[in-house]
Amino acid sequence: MIEVRGVVKSFGDRHILKGVDLTVDDNETMVIIGGSGSGKSTIMKCVIGLVRPDEGSISVDGVDITKLRGDQDVAEYRRKFGYCFQEGALFDSMTIWENVTFGLRYLTDIPETKYRKIAREKLALVGLKDIEDMKPAQLSGGMKKRVSLARAIAAEPKYVLYDEPTTGLDPIMSEIISDMIVDLKKQLGVTSMVVTHDMKSAYKIASKIAMLFEGKMKAVAAPDEIKSSKDAYVHQFVEGLSHGPIQMKIRDFD
Ligand SMILES: Nc1ncnc2c1ncn2[C@@H]1O[C@H](COP(=O)(O)OP(=O)(O)OP(=O)(O)O)[C@@H](O)[C@H]1O
Ligand SMILES: [Mg+2]
Numbered sequence: 001m002i003e004v005r006g007v008v009k010s011f012g013d014r015h016i017l018k019g020v021d022l023t024v025d026d027n028e029t030m031v032i033i034g035g036s037g038s039g040k041s042t043i044m045k046c047v048i049g050l051v052r053p054d055e056g057s058i059s060v061d062g063v064d065i066t067k068l069r070g071d072q073d074v075a076e077y078r079r080k081f082g083y084c085f086q087e088g089a090l091f092d093s094m095t096i097w098e099n100v101t102f103g104l105r106y107l108t109d110i111p112e113t114k115y116r117k118i119a120r121e122k123l124a125l126v127g128l129k130d131i132e133d134m135k136p137a138q139l140s141g142g143m144k145k146r147v148s149l150a151r152a153i154a155a156e157p158k159y160v161l162y163d164e165p166t167t168g169l170d171p172i173m174s175e176i177i178s179d180m181i182v183d184l185k186k187q188l189g190v191t192s193m194v195v196t197h198d199m200k201s202a203y204k205i206a207s208k209i210a211m212l213f214e215g216k217m218k219a220v221a222a223p224d225e226i227k228s229s230k231d232a233y234v235h236q237f238v239e240g241l242s243h244g245p246i247q248m249k250i251r252d253f254d
Contacts, residue, residue, distance in 0.1 A: 001023070001024065001025055001026055001059075001060070001061060001191075002022075002023070002024040002047060002058070002059070002060050002159065002191070002193070003022075003023050003024075003057075003058070003059045003060075004020055004021060004022040004023070004043070004046075004047065004056070004057075004058050005021055005056055005057045005058070005059075006019050006020075006021060006055060006056035006057070007019070007020040007021075007043070007046055007053045007055070007056035007057075007058065008020075008053060008054045008055035008056055009039070009042055009046065009051065009053050009054055010054060015215060016038075016039040016042055016215060017039050017042060017043065017046075017053070017215050018214070018215030018216055019056070019215070019216055020039075020043060020056070020212070020215070020216060020217060021216075021217060022043075022210055022217060022220065024191060024193060025191075026189075026191050027185065027189050027190075027191055028191055028192075028207045028208060029181065029182075029185055029191075029192045029193075029194060029205050029206055029207050029208075030192065030193045030194070030206070030207070030208050030209075030210060031193075031194045031195075031196060031202045031205065031206035031208070031209045031210070031223075032044075032193060032194070032195045032196075032209075032210050032211075032212060033195075033196065033197070033199075033202060033209060033210070033211050033212070033237065033238070034211055034212030034213060034237075035213070035237070035246070038212045038213065038214075038215075039212060039215065040163075040195040040212055041086055041163055041195060043212070044083075044161045044163055044193060044195060046058055047060070047065075047081075047161065047193065048078060048081050048083055048161060049065045049068075049074055049077060049078060052066065053066060060077065060080060060159070061080070063077055065077055075106065079106060079107070079155075079157070080157055080158050080159050081157050081158075081159045081160070081161060082103070082151075082152035082153050082154070082155060082157040082159070082160040082161070083152055083160075083161045083163075084148050084149050084151075084152040084160070084161065084162045084163060084165055085148060085163055086163040086164050086167075086195070088136075088144045088145055088147070088148040089148065090136040090144055090147060090148060090151075091136070092135065092136050092137060093135075094135070094136075095132065095133050095134065095135060096119070096123070096131050096132050096133070096134050096135070096136070096139075096147055097115065097116050097119035097120070097132035097133070098115075099136065099147060099151055100118075100119040100122055100123060100147060100150045100151045100154050101115040101116075101118055101119050101151075101154055102151060103151065103154060103155050104118065104154060104155055107155055116132060118154060119132055119150070119154070120132060122150040122151075122153055122154050123146075123147070123150050125150065125153070125180060126146040126147075126149050126150050126176075126177065126180060127146065127173065127176055128143060128146055128147065128150070131143070131147075141168050142168055142169045142170065142173060145165070145167075145168055145169060146169075146173075146177070149162070149165055149177065149180075153184060153190075156188060157190070158189075158190065158191060159190070159191050159192070159193075160184065160190050160191075160192045161192070161193045161194075162181065162192060162193070162194045162195070162196075163195045164195055164196055164197065164198075165177050165181065165194065165196065165201075166178065166196060166198045166201050167196075167197065167198070174198060174200075174201055175201075177201075178200075178201040178204045178205050181194065181205045182204070182205055192205075194206075199238055199240075202223065203223045203227065206222075206223045207222070208220055208221065208222060208223075209221065209222075209223055209226040211226070211233075211234055211237060213233055213237075213246070218231070218233055218234060219231060219233075219234050226238060232244055232245050233245055233246055
């Protein structure tokens, strides 16, 4: 279970998170939606311990990451997670199979001789075959995205955080990835947080949808409730309407 309580985070004088509360129960898929730059990736990075909140607490299975100081404790905490970065974040100098199995070296119980086989299996799950020996530069953007998904699930973590897993993929591949997220939940009991702008995928995979707006969770509800929400902000966002209470800033410095 992931419990985010009163998380505040500023970058300089930009106040991004102003008291975020969110509970992700075991075996739940929590989808986070919200405008570009609203702080969705920042929340995910706080949860995994890449960004330290200014205030508030984040507990996973009762362990509060904001209180951990020792490298060993932080490493143990992070081992529970698979993380699919928005930008993919593959290592250019490594082969695809080395990328996919990169996190396994921190798990002592899997022998290195099995790495290639594991990479092959995980790549097959995301629809990729015979690319183990290639380098990231030889792949298309969508293929790289899928390799980073395969890496996130390689160690079969309890929690998987996906940051825009379907962005940049064609509609069929988006559907395949959405199905994969649903399957992982069903088969392995994975608990997930997913940031997405893809509402079709959100409705398909979510047990709950949380909308981040002006530094707080504006709504947290089941997909059906979000879809039919009477809240003018939520309605405007999920329907993608240009008119409504949400004023989009075209220029960041306005
Ligand atoms: N390490 C950082 N240093 C300074 N500013 C940062 C840092 N990380 C994020 N920000 C700022 O915080 C804000 C929120 O960023 P974040 O990446 O969380 O947004 P997002 O909701 O994921 O947006 P998008 O949908 O475009 O991915 C942005 O204004 C961004 O410039
Ligand atoms: Mg983001």
